[in-house]
Amino acid sequence: MSLLQIRNLTVEFATSSGSFRAVDGVDLSVDKGELLAIVGESGSGKSVSMLALMGLLPWTATITADEMSFEGRDLSGISARERRKIIGKDMAMIFQEPMSSLNPCFTVGFQIKEALRIHLGLNRKERHERAVELFDQVGIPAPESRLNTFPHQMSGGMNQRVVIAMAIACKPKLLIADEPTTALDVTIQAQILDLLIRLRDEHDMGLVLITHDMGVVAETAERVQVQYAGQKVEEQPVRDLFRTPRHPYTTALLSALPERATSKILPTIPGVVPGQFDRPKGCLFSPRCRFADATCAQTPPTPHAEGFGKARCHHVEKIAAGELV
């Protein structure tokens, strides 16, 4: 049994100009101790699907799923009160901007102890000891005195460590990291990624890493799923994905990276990600795809078998056989 199992998740937002489908039939599963990366550009629905899981979307969102279970427990029909017992405790999330996800009015010590009080019911002394221990664990120097500082008194890297400490405070079984290093410098990014992997190994957590950075994916993940315009278009183990990407979008994305460039002019993907009003009828990538034909424009493709990276594309077999160049 997977730790987290999601089948056919769809999230629609009611907007003043009609409904907008941000997540469209996404499947996802994470095992204990596994590191899954979700990669995609902005608007690919990677954050929204995780926020839906955490129950953090506004009331304008309609969430439907065939299955959404955590440790075998169904999350879709659960009440908000019940859900709050799970999120923050067994399932925790790290957000992108450490500066804006901490409350500027309270010391970081207060904020971390709040989670310990509510979920674990520790007394004052135990909370303090645990907070110091957590700060030490995430590599914050002088933890005892740092507990009394406010977020604005620390750097971005330190604040991100505080946020991570808060997320792992109750020893969660699943940790979702939404672009945890995007706002940070590369040397700090390396420290934070190492920390996340170390914590995963120590606690045998499932870890979902949401990112748009292919470099981060290549260096950390084990299994990768690629999302485009709200759909999962491909899923493969990390080495296979970088060696033989199946979906034309993944291929194009990888070859657009400057570090893979062979000449001064980079290969590009023409056009932009479809929005609310120009969503294609068939394959969502078809307007930008160099292999697209009449079928692609008309019929939405279904995911292929495991061997073809579960790619959502009509022509995967032909492309793999080299018939389409």
Place this chain on the structure above:
Amino acid sequence: MTTPIVQAKDLARFYTVKGGLLSKPATVKALSGVDFDLQPGKTLAIVGESGCGKSTLARLITMIEEPTSGSLTINGVDIIPSQWSKMRETVQIVFQDPYSSLNPRQRIGQILQEPLIINRPQMTAADRETQARKMIEMVGLRPEHYDRYPHMFSGGQRQRIAIARALMLDPKVLVLDEPVSALDVSIQSQILNLLVDLQERLNLAYLFISHDLSVVRHFADDVIVMYLGRAVEKGPKEQLFAAPRHPYSKALLSTTPRADPDARKERIKLEGELPSPMNIPKGCAFAQRCWLVTDQCRQTLPELDDETHQVACLHPLF
């Protein structure tokens, strides 16, 4: 060798921070002792983490601020505040975030004409429009975009508009302050290609400020690595990336994630963070985080040496 379009010598910028009730006023040394030459048609990249003085350098080159000391020559003219208004049109800037750098109340046409209205007051409205429309085409936008507002465009298109605006006055130098870091990968490559193309056509000199080393490696000709307001290494791109001489550059290169799961991973983990620029340690600023540090490093401030591939380190790697 052609004459450089921008020459900076020993450029420095200090800020004074007012003291509070109990603390004394302090000096922030945002930038000190930076030298470089920028040739027409070439790209010089400035690399470093936040707080290293990259943006301060951009503010000096674009004549937004006056250097505390040192000299700056652009196109053979000494840049002093009395020359600013005349010289500003030679140097233009493209900012990082195209969502906040365009006025949401102006149409694209107006945005592009504004530099002309200010700097070429004698120009007729019809001429301005022709120029703006020509520029729209040059940066790969469509003629009908002329009458639209910024909110109707995607990030990549907005960055094209920002580039078009910067080019309206026919500048010789373009300062690119992280021009692609706010964009998605597929859009990033479109903008980089546009910049390469414009550089070839217009013989522009680029000062490219970035923290993304894979973009710099692709795009730049020469690179300066900065740490806490000082250049620690400077050289041609090929040499610097193939064999970094400063320990900091080496660490920076090794921590940049590479999109290749099979690549050898020899990450050099730097401990700690940048020291505060208000309180720069004596000796080498990198000494606290360096794994090759000796007592001498904590005493003597290293200067850039005289090789073509320069380094400011007492114990260079090569």
